[in-house]
Amino acid sequence: MSEDVLSVRNLHTHFRTEDGVVKSVRGVDLDIGPGEVVGLVGESGSGKSVTAHSIMRLIPSSGSIVQGEILFEGEDLARASVRQMQKVRGNRIAMIFQEPMTSLNPVLRIGDQVSDVLRLHRGLSKAQALSEAKDLLGRVGIPDPKARLANFPHELSGGQRQRVMIATALACRPKLIIADEPTTALDVTIQAQILDLLIDLKRDFGCSVLLITHDLGVISETADRVAVMYAGQIAEVAEVATLFDEPLHPYTLGLMRSVPKLDEDLPEDRLLPVIGGGVPNLAELPAGCAFQTRCPHVRARCRAEEPPLREVRTAHKVRCWLYDA
Amino acid sequence: MTRDPAPLSTAPHAADLAQADDMPLLRLVDVRKYFPGRRAFLRSDAAAVKAVDGVSLSVRRGETLGLVGESGCGKSTLGRCILHLAPPTGGQVLFDGQDLATLSAQEMRQRRREMQIVFQDPYSALNPRKTVGSILTEAYRIHGLYTPSERMDKARALLDMVGLRTEHIHRYPHEFSGGQRQRICIARAIALDPKLIVADEAVSALDVSVQAQVLNLMVTLQKRLGLTYVFISHDLRVVRHISDRVGVMYLGRLVELSDTASLYRRPLHPYSEALLSALPRLGPRTGGKRIVLKGDMPSPVNPPSGCAFHPRCPQRRDRCAIEAPDLREHAPGRLAACHYPLLDVPASGEDAAQEGAARSNASKDNNIFQRTGSVP
Numbered sequence: 047m048s049e050d051v052l053s054v055r056n057l058h059t060h061f062r063t064e065d066g067v068v069k070s071v072r073g074v075d076l077d078i079g080p081g082e083v084v085g086l087v088g089e090s091g092s093g094k095s096v097t098a099h100s101i102m103r104l105i106p107s108s109g110s111i112v113q114g115e116i117l118f119e120g121e122d123l124a125r126a127s128v129r130q131m132q133k134v135r136g137n138r139i140a141m142i143f144q145e146p147m148t149s150l151n152p153v154l155r156i157g158d159q160v161s162d163v164l165r166l167h168r169g170l171s172k173a174q175a176l177s178e179a180k181d182l183l184g185r186v187g188i189p190d191p192k193a194r195l196a197n198f199p200h201e202l203s204g205g206q207r208q209r210v211m212i213a214t215a216l217a218c219r220p221k222l223i224i225a226d227e228p229t230t231a232l233d234v235t236i237q238a239q240i241l242d243l244l245i246d247l248k249r250d251f252g253c254s255v256l257l258i259t260h261d262l263g264v265i266s267e268t269a270d271r272v273a274v275m276y277a278g279q280i281a282e283v284a285e286v287a288t289l290f291d292e293p294l295h296p297y298t299l300g301l302m303r304s305v306p307k308l309d310e311d312l313p314e315d316r317l318l319p320v321i322g323g324g325v326p327n328l329a330e331l332p333a334g335c336a337f338q339t340r341c342p343h344v345r346a347r348c349r350a351e352e353p354p355l356r357e358v359r360t361a362h363k364v365r366c367w368l369y370d371a
Numbered sequence: 372m373t374r375d376p377a378p379l380s381t382a383p384h385a386a387d388l389a390q391a392d393d394m395p396l397l398r399l400v401d402v403r404k405y406f407p408g409r410r411a412f413l414r415s416d417a418a419a420v421k422a423v424d425g426v427s428l429s430v431r432r433g434e435t436l437g438l439v440g441e442s443g444c445g446k447s448t449l450g451r452c453i454l455h456l457a458p459p460t461g462g463q464v465l466f467d468g469q470d471l472a473t474l475s476a477q478e479m480r481q482r483r484r485e486m487q488i489v490f491q492d493p494y495s496a497l498n499p500r501k502t503v504g505s506i507l508t509e510a511y512r513i514h515g516l517y518t519p520s521e522r523m524d525k526a527r528a529l530l531d532m533v534g535l536r537t538e539h540i541h542r543y544p545h546e547f548s549g550g551q552r553q554r555i556c557i558a559r560a561i562a563l564d565p566k567l568i569v570a571d572e573a574v575s576a577l578d579v580s581v582q583a584q585v586l587n588l589m590v591t592l593q594k595r596l597g598l599t600y601v602f603i604s605h606d607l608r609v610v611r612h613i614s615d616r617v618g619v620m621y622l623g624r625l626v627e628l629s630d631t632a633s634l635y636r637r638p639l640h641p642y643s644e645a646l647l648s649a650l651p652r653l654g655p656r657t658g659g660k661r662i663v664l665k666g667d668m669p670s671p672v673n674p675p676s677g678c679a680f681h682p683r684c685p686q687r688r689d690r691c692a693i694e695a696p697d698l699r700e701h702a703p704g705r706l707a708a709c710h711y712p713l714l715d716v717p718a719s720g721e722d723a724a725q726e727g728a729a730r731s732n733a734s735k736d737n738n739i740f741q742r743t744g745s746v747p
Contacts, residue, residue, distance in 0.1 A: 089578035090549075203667045204442075233441035233605065235664045238649035242663055260578065263651030290654035304583035305653060306612035308635065316590045318583040318612065324548050 050117075051221050051254045052078040052101070057114035057124070059093075059100045066329045070096040070109070072278035075355065076256075078222065083248060083255040085269030085286070087262060089301075091325050093278040094258050098224050100124075101256075102141055103131050119221065137167040140215035144227035147207060150199040156183070156210055157195030163217040182213040187243060205236035212243065219251060226258045241268050262305060266290055274298045277326055277336035280355055284362040294364040296341050297321070335367070343368055394468055395429035396566060396599050397453065402426045403461030404448050408672065418672050422448040424623035425462070427698070430567070435593065435600040437614030437631070439607055439646070443668055445623040446603045450569045453601060454486050455479065466567070484514065487560035491572035493552035497544040503530070503555055504540040510562045529558040532595075533588060550581035554588065561592060569601045574609060586613060607650050611635050616704075619643045622679040623671055625698055628706040639707035639714055641686045678710070686711055 059071035071093045078084045088094040099105045101116055103123060116123040123134065135141075143149040151159060160182060161175035170178065176195060183191035186209040199207055208228060215223055225244065229237040245268055248255055257269055265272050266286060273283040274295065282295040293299045300321035323340045332338060335348040347367050358369040403426075405419040423445040430436045438446045451457035453464055455471045464471045466482060474482060490496045497506060507526035511517050517525065527537040533554040535547075544552055553573065560568055570589070574582045586609065592598060604610050610617055610631075617634050619627040619642065627640040638644045648662040664683045669675050675682050681691040690710050698708040707714075 089580060205667055233668075234607070234649045235441060235645060236667065237651075238661060238663045241651070261651065262579070262653055266653050267651040287654075301579055302653065304580050306586075306608040307653070308608060308611060308647075308650065312612065316613065317587045320583040320587060321580040322584075324550065324581065 049080065050077045051080055051082075051119070052076070052256070053115075053117040054097070054101065055115040055117065057097065057100060057116065058112045059096050059105060059109055060112050061106075061109040063108070063329065065327075068328045069331070070278050070328060071100060073114070074275075074278075074280055076273060076280070076283075078254045078256060081248065081252055081254060082271065083245075083257055083269045085265035085272040086256060086258045086275060087260065087265050087272060088275035089260055089325065091277075091328065092275040094275045095226055096278075097275070098141075098226050098256065098258050102135060102139065102224065104135075104141075133167075136163055136214075136220075137218045138220055139222045139224060140218070140220040142208075142211050142215050142223060142225040142228045144230050147199060147204070149211060150207060152199055154198075155195065156197050156199065156202070159199075160195075160210065160214050160217060163214055167218045179213070179217070182217060183210070186210075186213045186216070186247070187239070188213070203236075204232055205239060208232060208236075208240055209243070212240075212247070216247060216251060216253075220253055222254045222256065223248075224256045224258070227260070228257070229264060230259065230261070237264070244268065262302060274301070277331065278328060279336060279365060280363075281337070281366075282362075282364045283355070284359075288359075288362055292362075294358065294362065294369060295337075295366050296343055296368070297337050300340075300342075335365075393431070396432045396467060397430040397601070398465040398468075399426055399428050399449075399453070399462065400465065401462035402449065402452055402459045402464060404445070404452050404457060405460045420671050421623050421674065422671060423452060423459070424671075424674075426620075426623075426625050427462075428618060428625060428628060430599060430601060432566075432599055433593075433597055434615045435602050435613050437610035437617040438601060438603045438620060439605065439610050439617060440620035441605060441646075441668055443622075443671065444620040445671070446620050447571050449620070450488065450571045450601060450603045453567075453569055454483075454488055456488070480514075484510075484563040485565050486567040486569070487563070487565045488569045488571060489553070489556050489560050489573040491575050493549060493556050493576070494544075496556050497552060499544055502541050502543055503535075503547075506544075506555065507540075507559055507562060510559070514563065525562070526558075529562055532561070532592070533558040534584075548581075550577055550585055553577060553585050557585075557588065557592070561596060561598075564596070565598070567599045567601065569603065571603045572605070573602075575604060575606060582609070589613065607647060619646065622668065622674055624679065624708065625706075626680065626708045628698065630704055633702075633705055637713065639701055639705060639712040640680075640709045641684050641713065642680045643707075644713060645683075645685070678708075686713075 054074055054076040057071055057074040061068045061070055074097050086094045086097065096105065100111055101123065111124050114124060157176050157179055160179035164170045164175040164178055180191045180195055183194055188194050188206060188209050229240050232240060241264065259265060269286050272286050272289045273280045275281065276297050282298050293302055303319040304321060306318060321340050326336055326339060334350050335353055338344045338348045353365050353367045355363050355365040357363045402423055404423040405421050408418045408420065426449055438449065440446045448457060452459045455464065466486065504523060504526050507529050508522040511522045511525065527540060530537050530540060535551060535554055547555065574585050577585060590613065593600060602610060602613055614631050617629060617631050618625050619640065621642050627634065627638065627643045634643065635647065638647060645662045645664045662685065666683050677692045677694055678696050681687045684691065688711065696708045696710045698706050700706050701712050701714050
């Protein structure tokens with residue numbers, strides 16, 4: 047698949063901690079095609095955010111990419127220099143974070159924050175950059191964009207701040223946007239606005255999106271393909287409709303069942319089906335499958351050998367021995 | 372859900388006895404909580420923030436009342452008003468028929484044993500320098516109950532009840548995961564055998580799989596101990612799952628109050644409808660487009676005229692900007708504060724007017740047209 051915008055191959059990212067080496071990302075493969083929205087879903091500690099930060103080379107100094115390739119437009123970002131990365135970040139790959147209040151500079155005016163990117167990467171003059179910043183703010187649905195240029199972040203609501211983040215991300219027409227929990231801090235009605243906006247913009251600007259979230263609903267409404275992460279690995283990857291109609295991995299299935307449904311009759315006892323136990327400690331993983339301690343279908347083989355991520359149906363890969371024909 | 376017929380420990384006021392034969396455990400009458408505005412130099416007329424602005428409702432014994440709404444709607448403030456952690460600036464909170472504002476400090480302390488709260492963030496709700504045993508026995512120490520060794524036995528029983536291992540009693544909060552810590556908070560809340568627990572976003576900070584475990588624990592404890600819950604959450608899925616009735620709040624007011632099944636099947640208030648429709652579905656969306664509300668929630672310092680929701684309401688008419696609607700009963704057990712509740716609109720399929728006995732059937736019929744589930 048040479049036409050993929052981003053191609054992550056066997057990515058391993060480890061962190062040194064007091065408790066030993068934490069293997070946060072353990073061999074992730076991920077492809078994102080042009081104009082495609084790929085969802086990366088998982089619970090805390092699954093490695094989804096570390097994967098994203100590895101792609102952007104934004105992992106803290108206690109961590110490092112120990113193995114693997116991150117191929118983006120013919121360049122391996124895993125080995126790119128700091129200088130090369132500065133040309134990529136915010137320019138060809140842009141990132142949107144969860145909390146717009148902490149990712150916007152509180153002492154800079156909105157206009158300056160959005161136009162800085164344009165001046166830095168596209169060499170526009172201050173006036174040109176401000177004028178384009180105004181257009182961008184209008185494009186992401188901020189009312190009265192001209193007046194907003196002079197505002198500080200605290201003067202805007204959470205939803206408006208996230209729109210500013212998106213405008214900044216779009217400023218250089220990136221090939222890829224990495225959105226890390228972009229709507230998690232927002233209320234549902236505002237979340238709906240932001241998701242609609244992201245999809246609109248993706249279509250108009252033709253960029254690809256890597257959408258990271260813990261929310262299966264957000265994935266289901268916006269992504270084309272979904273990768274489910276568990277304990278630093280991709281457990282399952284499929285087209286969004288396939289994944290929701292026919293989840294194969296016991297973890298995916300358990301996760302979907304444990305979300306209360308809106309349109310199903312409530313069980314008489316009001317009890318939800320749960321996945322027992324908790325996520326394993328990434329510093330001392332057992333041999334074999336990482337999900338073995340919580341899996342209802344665990345067999346002897348799962349405790350001995352780690353299952354590979356294999357294509358068991360068309361475009362549907364799963365990391366589980368249950369599907370070993 | 373079994374109704375707890377527990378005898379009243381305190382004689383209710385005569386007026387309340389006359390009110391109802393089946394006295395609710397908790398009754399809020401026009402509860403208001405205004406926070407004074409920030410005073411600036413030479414400005415003393417700063418407007419008050421009307422965080423809760425006239426909420427009236429009852430919570431029956433043994434039931435779970437869900438309170439939903441977006442940030443700033445006043446649901447958490449209302450939760451604090453119920454416990455008098457933030458005494459209301461107006462209105463009454465009647466617990467077991469007794470107005471909490473009339474109690475002395477001594478009486479209030481006794482009352483507090485019967486009502487507890489579980490917060491969202493189990494990290495900050497537990498003292499990091501105390502062991503679990505010390506945290507769980509604190510309430511007994513404060514109230515001078517039991518001997519020290521009895522207290523530890525009680526604490527072990529509590530740990531067992533919330534699904535934690537009793538030998539972990541000497542551990543500190545940081546040695547537990549988020550879900551386990553929330554179990555500790557729940558254990559602490561039930562230590563004094565309360566009647567009412569206010570759960571303020573109690574499962575919101577937890578991962579999906581852990582959230583399901585803690586929800587199941589809450590449901591099990593409710594049955595076992597005959598607890599009454601006020602379950603405050605922004606998560607409409609969780610609220611549907613756990614609540615018998617649900618109140619929807621917007622800008623400090625209750626805009627809809629209904630039994631859970633009817634609300635989720637056919638909301639009466641346009642805001643409830645928008646809120647439900649904005650929620651992402653699992654799997655492809657069937658039936659009904661998503662209503663995307665324009666704009667943000669207005670400031671509670673300067674709420675819009677008339678109905679506070681009118682600037683964002685897709686159904687608004689002239690009257691809405693002028694006259695604030697009261698919370699009225701539009702169908703049996705279904706209250707909404709709207710001049711033009713969605714009841715009046717001819718609904719496709721089951722009409723919401725045919726409530727009551729046909730409810731369970733209707734809900735089944737209705738499901739045929741909806742997705743029956745995203746999981747095989």
